[in-house]
Amino acid sequence: MELKLKDSLRKGFTLIGQVNSARTVDVNVVVNAVKSMGKVSAVIVSEPQGVLGAANTAVVSGVVKRETGMEVICQLTCRDRNRAALLSDVLAAKMLGVDCFLVTDGSHPKTSDIPQAMAVFDLDSAQLVQMIKHLSEKGETPAGHKAEGQLNLCVGTIAFPAASPIEVEVRRLERMARLGLDFMVTYPTFSIEALNRFQSETKRLDVPVIVGIRMLQDVRDARRLNEDPRVTVPPELIASLEKAETLKGEGKANACLEANLNFFEGFIEAVKSSGFAGCSIHAPGIEQAVSRLVSKLKT
């Protein structure tokens, strides 16, 4: 039952979904989004970008697990919690049936909607990976603080295939790979060439790579995402979303969905042929699109 994801990543192509936590007390916001994703093997509960104080991902992951029975990967960032709070969240998540963590440093509060907040970074992502692996293997933190019970945890991080200089990014990942990193999820990527280049650089690390897919609500969403210097949305995808702008309401939504499906169906097939471990599909606000995309793919 436990650690299915870790096994499935080594065995075949794995499709997972991603949903953001939110600044809300309405649990259905997240649970319904996950339920509408259809047949995915697991779901990442992530922190919304640029938003501080969203409901704690460890708790939300536990709720999603309870409500959907799905395997959940809980994103943990080092931004808001010191080492004790991170440990506390890992244990609480595990208590709620969540074994798997996606660890990142986290964006700086300065670039968020609460820029005055203290940036914690008591641990960094490498130290957090180290803590989780140590807990999992030895039942204690690297500093020797024991935690009771069977931990058996799985930990991954986010990789940046478009990072430059790429050799620094590869070394950063290699540092974590040496700690026993179980998987990586790439930052949203739309270029199979960039992914193949990244794969050739990181193959020797022997860590399964899940490709991050980001579906786009409409042309505005695409343009906003394109402002992130780490992402390049292909012009042809923007053009087809732009065409949908001539329509209204449901017609427009359907045209946008079609544009996404046309692009990503082939893209995911290419990712699969390139030998990646899987894809993580994120469609913020249009989670039902994940279900449509997944059902179109050859299994």
Next chain:
Amino acid sequence: MIITVAKSDEEVRRALEPYRDIVVIGCGTCATICRTGGEDQVKEMVEKLVGWGKNVLASMVVESPCDVRIDKRDLRRIEDEVEKADALLVMSCGVGVQAVGEASGKKVLAALDTVFLGEVEHIGRFLERCRECGMCVLNETEGLCPMVLCAKGLMNGPCEDMINGKCGVIENDVDCVWVKVWERMKNEGREDAFLRVNPPLDRSVKVGAMKVTW
């Protein structure tokens, strides 16, 4: 060097509001270099205070106001004025303000904000280089302090905000310190050193005001 910047006139004036008889104290060391508490700035401050209707009893630049012994020695020259003053307005870093308070036993007010511990590239260009963590890691990080130079203070960077070798958090096109660390290691043929995981810092080292005694 302790780098200071002047507080706004408005803030200084507000702090001085309850007081009439004032002594102005400058700093002959760091704040003189920073041009925030040297002879000229003390003179300007006195003129300002007079303009605000204050009674300036005396002013002087103490050689290094952060040293209680020197404060006691130098303030002796204006002993009577200090005694009569409602408050001393100190144009130095926060250490100087507190040391002057301790040496004089008088009400002290700060005219400056202490911003960082930095190097002087030239007068008018001061760069933060140390955050006095009490556990210097420069030997592990190629002589570059990640506590200060990394926006997140990461001990094992870079992070997701490294964009084309620059820091995506800090404005003004600042290099990512972890890329620089990597380049220095690479130039020395020590690429593997980058794979080492630097341990978390011991935050118990800095609790409350530290003391060095022997």
